[in-house]
Amino acid sequence: MSNLNKVDFVTGMRRLFYVVSPNETTFRTPEEVPKYINEATPFFFVFMAIETVISILKQDKKVRMNDAFTSLSAGMFSRLPLLITRSITIAGYSWVYDHYCIKELPWESPWVWWFTFLGVDMAYYWFHRFAHEVNIMWSFHQTHHSSEDYNFSTALRQSWLQVYTSWVFYLPMALFVPPAVFLAHQELNILYQFWIHTQYVKSLGPLEYIFNTPSHHRVHHGRNPYCIDKNYAGTLIIWDRLFGTFAAESEEVAYGLTHPLNSFEPFTVQFGYLKYLLGRALDMKGVTNWVKNFLYGPGWLPGKPRTGDINDIPKIEKPVKRYSVQLPQWKSVYVFIHFLLFSIAYQELMARRATLSQTSVLIFLVYCFYNLTCFGRLFDDRFEFSI
Numbered sequence: 001m002s003n004l005n006k007v008d009f010v011t012g013m014r015r016l017f018y019v020v021s022p023n024e025t026t027f028r029t030p031e032e033v034p035k036y037i038n039e040a041t042p043f044f045f046v047f048m049a050i051e052t053v054i055s056i057l058k059q060d061k062k063v064r065m066n067d068a069f070t071s072l073s074a075g076m077f078s079r080l081p082l083l084i085t086r087s088i089t090i091a092g093y094s095w096v097y098d099h100y101c102i103k104e105l106p107w108e109s110p111w112v113w114w115f116t117f118l119g120v121d122m123a124y125y126w127f128h129r130f131a132h133e134v135n136i137m138w139s140f141h142q143t144h145h146s147s148e149d150y151n152f153s154t155a156l157r158q159s160w161l162q163v164y165t166s167w168v169f170y171l172p173m174a175l176f177v178p179p180a181v182f183l184a185h186q187e188l189n190i191l192y193q194f195w196i197h198t199q200y201v202k203s204l205g206p207l208e209y210i211f212n213t214p215s216h217h218r219v220h221h222g223r224n225p226y227c228i229d230k231n232y233a234g235t236l237i238i239w240d241r242l243f244g245t246f247a248a249e250s251e252e253v254a255y256g257l258t259h260p261l262n263s264f265e266p267f268t269v270q271f272g273y274l275k276y277l278l279g280r281a282l283d284m285k286g287v288t289n290w291v292k293n294f295l296y297g298p299g300w301l302p303g304k305p306r307t308g309d310i311n312d313i314p315k316i317e318k319p320v321k322r323y324s325v326q327l328p329q330w331k332s333v334y335v336f337i338h339f340l341l342f343s344i345a346y347q348e349l350m351a352r353r354a355t356l357s358q359t360s361v362l363i364f365l366v367y368c369f370y371n372l373t374c375f376g377r378l379f380d381d382r383f384e385f386s387i
Helices: 009-016 041-058 065-083 088-100 110-133 135-145 163-175 179-192 205-209 214-220 238-243 266-283 287-295 329-351 358-380
Strands: none
Touching: 009 041, 009 179, 065 266, 065 329, 065 358, 088 163, 088 179, 110 135, 110 163, 110 179, 110 238, 135 163, 135 266, 135 287, 163 179, 266 287, 266 358, 329 358
């Protein structure tokens, strides 16, 4: 919890909701930009704890330990590449800026701050839309949608591979916007999207017309036919309204993938669809179909529209069923305590990664893979190795 010493409560809360001013979030160099997401970690856990207590009191099972811990495991997985390489997002952006900048905008200007705010948010919209409409990108992004619950822990269910496609969408801004200004907004944009992952916040009234909200994002995470390929927004919902991808929340949302993974095992959550996609490619006849398998939408098959046929979406069962395996109480208690201790060790090791030797990094990676895989197999109540 050491990050709480760096960020006071009010500042941390304002950052979560993107309620910041140009003066406090404008920097000359990327090295000066605070690690907004890292510093928000204690707030993530506080929000999740409060939501869990509410769920227990209501007995509504909106927060389940097996699904929540799987989401946290995916979040840990997604950060492991940072042990080996620098963030490709800022590295790639800075390289383009240094070599191909057309017009260097003033880093300290408030209007550049607002221009970047809008630019980053629109770039995120288009990345997010491509991530749903291009199959190879969906194979990375589907990790985030694999949860059949919708709560704050779902926000942390992130892909290990997604960052290797998302960074490209921000590069046009590198022709004008200084890296430090971009980096601040890119982190704050991601941070904003944490709090909208909840079922306990309903309508926000007139703000629903401008901002991405829990209601709008619930639709995005739904597998109901009316939810498919809708509400890609990061911070502002205006992009969906402008580009025809907006849908308001109407009927009750069923969360998760149209074809559920039925597993809590982390390798399946991260790479299960990619394995399926590669296997399907081997069965495709003709080069054209092989290429379309990767570049068309997840629902595409020969003879189908580019993004698939909405009528092929499985109907939502009533009541909605969610994958779960009932564990003995002693095993649940063991997993809870072990996962808590592992999470503390993970945070400490990640905080000290810059001082670790290559051997220590390798041991750390093996330690993480082993523990996270064990948790997933315990929740699935199976122990054979399968990806």
